[in-house]
Amino acid sequence: MAEPLGLFTDTSICIGCKACEVACKEWNQLPGNPPQFRDSFDNTGQLDAQNWRHVKFIEHVPDTPMTAGNGHAWLMMSDICKHCTHASCLEVCPTQAIIKTEFNTVFIQQDVCNGCRDCIGACPYGAIGFNQDTGTVHKCTMCYDRLQNNMEPACAKACPTQSIQFGKLADLQKKADARLGTLKAQGNPEAQLYGRDDAVYGGLGAFFLLMDKPEVYGLPNKENAVLPRRNNARSYFGALVTGVIAVFAGMVAFRRNGSDSAVEDGDGSRTTNG
């Protein structure tokens, strides 16, 4: 297996130009969804089968004018499939269409997927979408075809500010640590790394430097970053207990014995109520 590769997205220097979105669509031949006007600079909306990169705009627009030094940051984040070490989508996929590649990225085999869509409900980041034309689910491949040819993903190649950096995961983690140290030293106490370590899904192949809490960016925090299988045992146990009670109830209701049976079998006719 090759050394794990990844993407480090530093949101502190994202300018919201969406070059990553365009480059992703061009390389992966994604036609995109029909344009929509929203009450936002975000005209992509969400990650889905056509948008494997999505620049989120967290627009803190105050109701009243802010005083100097008391404003809100207008946050931007180029979102993508996180290529989780412990991936929820891969865990639930019944066809084994979702696999880990030799680069430790998560990949959906289009010729194996049968479009059951279980992975969509499992992905905690909403990174997977269903394509009606192909009848299968799609998401970022981290440009698997480019990786196999020693090229960097299209989004990282196109990013003009180097907000998106590609490389060996271990190298990116060192860069991220250094960048976080700089930001903290510059007086940004809210700055934090998301998915840098194994606290979230065993570590993310595409991890982030955030300028606020993960929830602000629509990312589950450490407590909410949980795998679907957490519910397996307790759900089956609930069903098992119900089943045992139901079988016992059936035995009580159906067993023929004593006077009850004699009365009911003896008349053979319908009884009346009262």
Next chain:
Amino acid sequence: MAEHFVQSPAWGWYILGYFFVAGVSGGSYTLATMLRFWGGERDQPIARIGFLVAFPLAVVCGILLTIDLGQPLRFWHMMVNATPGNYGLSFKYWSPISLGTWALLIYSGLSFLSFLEALGLLAFLSGALGRLLNVIGSVLALFIASYTGVVLSVSNQPVWSDTWTLGGLFLASALSGSAALLAWFAHSRPDATSTQRRLLRADGIFALLELVLIVLFFGTLAAAGTLKLELAGPWIIIWILVLASLVPPLMDLGHGRPAVSARGRTFTASTAFIVLAGVFLMRLAIIFSAQS
């Protein structure tokens, strides 16, 4: 409080239909086995009807599941790993859909044998072997009727993943609906009065179990902070209808000896319809509210 940023899998009417039909099929098979084991000679015609109902509905289950797929012709990928160079059977015990696929396949085979036996075509299954088949088939039938709830819970969807009660809730409601359905069949047979009474008594117990599980379901959602989502908009009306559908079986339970008379409170096709509608609506509210 649970926070969710997930997208909807867009599971719609086919999946709802599957959850409903799987429940009635599994419930009917289980009740038929119970009648065969613990009932008397007079109960056997209705037990046979239970087996005759279970298999055709299992076939419908397979059809609904297949046509819901984005690539229906690849339905067999659920059972066979089609990854080039890695061919073999596909079985993931930790994935409820994978487990359920195999369970449904085996259950369909066993319910087919019971179907033929109920038609009198397989004499060798009328003895101990047939009873063994019924026991194994019932274990799978109970699984089929309940695992659909587990499928929902083993996700990151709001509501579905915030509770452990769905497997049990789906099972209790499936058994209640199946008991009402078989009681309706019994209603048309003059020699099955006592069988009908037993089925109504069982239905009452299952409805009580379902009511307890609905309370637990709401309680777990309240703790997770997603109860509002489940009761928002039209869903509260659906839940009121679901609770109303529990009234007839609970009244039967309250009477002790359920009435089956034409002059008293009559068990009719409409009573069975009300209970079955409740089974359907409960699944509808749970499937669609979380995705709205």
